[in-house]
Amino acid sequence: MKKDAAYLRQKKQNGQKIVSLTCYDYPTAVLEEQAGVDLIIVGDSVGTNVLGYASEQEVTLADIAHHLRAVCRGASEPYILADLPFGTYETPQQALKNAEYLLAQGADIVKLEGMPVEVVQHLIAHDIPLCGHLGLLPQTHIKKAVQGKRFDQAKALVEDALRLEQLGILMLVLELIPEELGQIVTEKLKIPTIGIGAGRHTDGQVLIVNDILGITPRKFRLAKKYQDYQGLTLQTLQKYGHDVEQVIFPEESNVSHMAAEELQQLRD
Numbered sequence: 664m665k666k667d668a669a670y671l672r673q674k675k676q677n678g679q680k681i682v683s684l685t686c687y688d689y690p691t692a693v694l695e696e697q698a699g700v701d702l703i704i705v706g707d708s709v710g711t712n713v714l715g716y717a718s719e720q721e722v723t724l725a726d727i728a729h730h731l732r733a734v735c736r737g738a739s740e741p742y743i744l745a746d747l748p749f750g751t752y753e754t755p756q757q758a759l760k761n762a763e764y765l766l767a768q769g770a771d772i773v774k775l776e777g778m779p780v781e782v783v784q785h786l787i788a789h790d791i792p793l794c795g796h797l798g799l800l801p802q803t804h805i806k807k808a809v810q811g812k813r814f815d816q817a818k819a820l821v822e823d824a825l826r827l828e829q830l831g832i833l834m835l836v837l838e839l840i841p842e843e844l845g846q847i848v849t850e851k852l853k854i855p856t857i858g859i860g861a862g863r864h865t866d867g868q869v870l871i872v873n874d875i876l877g878i879t880p881r882k883f884r885l886a887k888k889y890q891d892y893q894g895l896t897l898q899t900l901q902k903y904g905h906d907v908e909q910v911i912f913p914e915e916s917n918v919s920h921m922a923a924e925e926l927q928q929l930r931d
């Protein structure tokens with residue numbers, strides 16, 4: 664069954680948690696679908712996690728579209744969200760054109776950061792399924808610090824969340840805020856909240872898939888490393904190199920042979 668925004672909203676109403684992960688490629692999408700992930704996010708986190716960019720600001724619309732198409736080939740049931748990257752929603756017209764492009768490439772919903780109210784209004788007026796993103800905004804906040812610890816910041820964030828819901832967004836990502844603030848926003852909104860470093864009370868959780876697999880060299884407090892991809896992969900690459908050099912690989916089971924007659928003819 665294809666999951667949609669109504670399905671995610673129903674999960675919130677039932678008090679069931681929404682499971683979300685980022686995804687950037689076909690094989691991972693296949694596995695995320697098998698694992699029952701509700702919401703796949705093709706985020707601009709692809710830049711620093713997969714493409715080797717120094718920041719989210721380098722990610723282009725073409726980058727997102729390329730990875731989005733790969734993910735869509737691998738997963739048909741999860742709800743698929745694509746990020747509008749930095750600089751692609753500066754004006755309402757530009758945002759609409761780019762959002763329509765990502766939807767045409769297979770996204771079910773697009774996400775933008777912060778409170779560009781005119782852009783949000785324009786997209787929603789044109790029936791673009793839209794997700795908000797408040798708290799830490801990686802496209803513009805260079806320093807990755809917890810947001811909304813102070814009363815005035817927290818109050819502004821609650822107001823922004825309510826305003827976005829009123830404008831018609833379908834979901835809201837909350838990044839790197841205190842758990843209490845994540846809970847208050849989640850209780851005030853009817854639409855689902857998806858937290859990353861936003862505590863235990865948001866309607867769903869999302870993490871960077873590279874972080875949970877242990878692909879990322881750094882360790883973040885908000886993430887949990889479930890697997891040591893780096894260590895295992897390095898060992899495997901070294902073992903392969905060793906086996907080639909020592910002529911341990913390929914072995915009999917990896918090769919094919921000619922029939923004796925054919926071989927004799929060839930030799931003659």
Ligand code: KIV
Pocket residue numbers: 685704705706707708709746836859869870871
């Ligand atoms: O880019 C991204 O991966 C995101 C998620 C963390 C929500 O925006």
Ligand code: NA
Pocket residue numbers: 706707708746801
């Ligand atoms: Na993002």
